[in-house]
Amino acid sequence: MNMISKLFLFFVLAGGLQVGHGDTDAGDAAALRSLMNNWKNSPPSWGKTNDPCDAPWEGVACENSRVTALKLSTMGLQGKLSSDISQLSELQLLDLSYNNDLNGSLPSSVGNLKQITTLILAGCSFSGIIPQELHSLEKLSFLALNSNKFTGSIPPSIGLLSNLYWLDLADNKLTGPIPISSNGSPGLDLLINTKHFHFNKNQLSGSIPSGLFSSQMKLIHLLLDSNKFTGQIPESIGLVTSLEVLRLDSNSLSGRVPSTINNLTGVNELNLANNQLTGSLPDLTGMNLLSYVDLSNNSFDSSEAPAWFSTLQSLTTLVIESGGLHGSFPSKVFSFPQLQQVLLSENAFNGTLDLGNPSSELQMVNFQNNAISGYKSSATFNEILILVGNPVCTTPQANPIYCSLQQHMKVPYSTSLGHCNSVLCSLEQSVNPQSCSCAYPYQGFLVFRAPFFRDMTNSTRFQELESSLSSKLSPTIGSVYLSQVTFNENNYLEVQLKLFHPTEMYFKRSEIQKLGFSLSNQTYKPPAEFGPYYFSAFPYPFSDSNGGKNSMSAGAIAGIAFGCIILLILLIVLVIYAIGQKKRAERAVELSKPFASWISATKDNGGAPQLKGTRLFSFEELKRSTKNFSEANEIGSGGYGKVYRGILSSGELVAVKRAKQGSMQGAPEFKTEIELLSRVHHKNLVGLVGFCFEQEEQMLVYEYIPNGTLRENLTGRRGIQLEWIRRLKIALGSARGLAYLHELANPPIIHRDVKSTNILLDETLTAKVADFGLSKLVSDSEQSHVSTQVKGTLGYLDPEYYMTQQLTEKSDVYSFGVVMLELITAKQPIENGKYIVREVRLILNDMDEEYYGLKNIIDPILTKTTDLIGFKRFVELSMKCVNETATNRPTMNEVVKVIETMLQNEGLKTNSNSATSSVTDFGNTIGSYDPYNDSPRRKDKNGDDFQYSGGYSFARRVEPI
Incomplete structure (x- = not known):
């Protein structure tokens, strides 16, 4: 047989091998290929063989030649889910979690997966409605569609899934009411065996239906927070005595809290905060397992501390801010053995606050803005105690520590890397805390939606979490690293989690699939006090060697041989083609390296910007x-x-x-x-x-600035109430930032878009000016003004700049004056057709010593403060800033000095010191400190002042202040 005949036979055999599917059902194999064709980044082993079961494709599990499971968590899949998924008729488990680029609608054909028990699509980007056809999945016990972009209403047909144990629809864009059964149509009240209703972070509306609850239900977690529910809390909720976590916070619920709520004696966490509930504070007597209670920001009737305060000895956290409470607070509460935080600001507690013998676990006590006149404790309390805004802080004996908001906060827990301090890793790598080597961890955020505690510093608790993760995810992982522990805006506990391989730098795909499934399927159970959770995974940087390593089939060999022939032809064509494409290639390089076009022929060799730490x-x-x-x-x-x-x-x-x-x-x-x-x-x-x-x-x-914009915080959307002193400090910080731009930046910068949404608040509520997108540089030839097209935001625009198009630093001063008026009133510059500057001008009354005539428009939160220090002077300064003539406005430097003086007159620190210092630096005496930059001034050789910038190159000569 000659060589040509041998090659011919080889290709015939190869072709014959390509059409067979070995041990895998032909329909299942075709369905998997359809999925693969719709996805980018499918696992490398997919398509390399013709038998997904016998020469297994990664993430595919089979039984009797039929595909029974697809575990593809965190694979970086991109694309849509093909309707051909329905051909996998024996599929029992589908996990596509944490593939953020999986999008499009969920095909209705999933209703044909009659054998499926577990469907997990958490952390993807699916959109559109949730298909009604899910009701056909009679064996379904675990349904996780959370953290997607689903819209529309909750399908009532889900109520027909009688075996459902877990239902998580959280963090989508679902609207409408919760469906219940009526006139023969199904509803969620039929899910009596379901233990988890996670519907939080949607846009669900209407009332919480009374018919949703019954004594037959086995619910343990009911999460309805952060929606748009209205109406009353139904009395029938007291029938579900199995409940352990109840979160109804951040809705618009009204009316009285039903008395039946104290039937829920098994509840560990109760959160009804940020609603419009009225009537008396709910009676929680008998709920002896309660660890976490938050009833803040409602409209409850004024009352004394209820008796149940002194009976719930399991409490770790008691939060009732703006709760209408008055009278004395029972000191017995502070001795509860597990108590960590008592947050009762914005109430009317009076008399002497007696801490008695506080628990060793107690970390924070906050009675800010009450009416407390004295303080005592039988034992030393060295943790955080906040009594700002109480009469006790106006007495000569007042302790400057507990009468200040700037108390030392303990650093949240993170896994120790003390023995690995000298190890430096590349950007995508992290230090393995066990071996101190650099590796690629599986990482993301572990988010606990209702932890039974508030203390983020307790090393014992978080070490217990580390130990739990290590033992329950073993032997796949070798070590655990926890960091960035924080409570987010939804009162969820976020913990950054990094899991490291026991011996290798990378995890294999099969190991990542296993870890992802353990966290998405809730196979991993954290310590009970952490409560319900979800995981949000980062994409994993798989190495090339981690793909499936399967021996080549004859078909694969044939494909390679055929490919080589084609490649040879292509190479010949490419050599010819490349000559004609040289210019196009050069243009592509220019696009991929944009700085190349910026190279100056006379100055530098590269086009990249000259950056400092950027x-x-x-x-x-x-x-x-x-x-x-x-x-x-x-x-x-x-x-x-x-x-x-x-x-x-x-x-x-x-x-x-x-x-x-x-x-x-x-x-x-x-x-x-x-x-x-x-x-x-x-x-x-x-x-x-x-x-x-x-x-x-x-x-x-x-x-990243975690506490959002000043505008958000003034409206209360962030759940933070800004008292007067804090607002003064925000004004001072913002003014310092702007003064720095005007005075010390080289060249000077006019921001041109100063507004409350461009002032951000960090974790300590320190103000940071943001968004320099409209900023204008001032050259030496433009020191008096810059002629420019008018830009800015309506309501903050300097009228003189608007009329003349002559931009100066005083335009920023005008805008800042509007922000100052926002700090006073919490109103937007233009609200209901009224302009804040004109409204304040019309009602100013210097005969009113307390509110300067502004009582009717002042932010109601400020009227609760007994002493608005410097209020009148602050109003006057605001009005000077918004003077219609620029020359009559102060400079930002002068604004800084005035606010600083207001705070210093009250004995409050401003991080600025006007006294001269005897310290010297490089032979130059360091004099006064600049009021908007903590760097000291010093004299140059000519005796002129200049700003010491700590070594940065943008220091420039300024006039003496």
């Missing part, structure tokens, strides 16, 4: 960090585009500002902006982390 990010890196710029990570938007919360591979939280097409600058302008921002460093300015300029994308990456 990184160049790739588009893919930022896309990955923001989960493909998902709506769930969107934290702001404006005319320029949108801002997204991102998590870098190093675990650092950032805010990514992405310009939309119509608002992008030219390349040179963008380069100038990032070079400028990389040089601007001040504690009251949001810091630039890096940028991206890649193929029609312009993005700036800033440090």
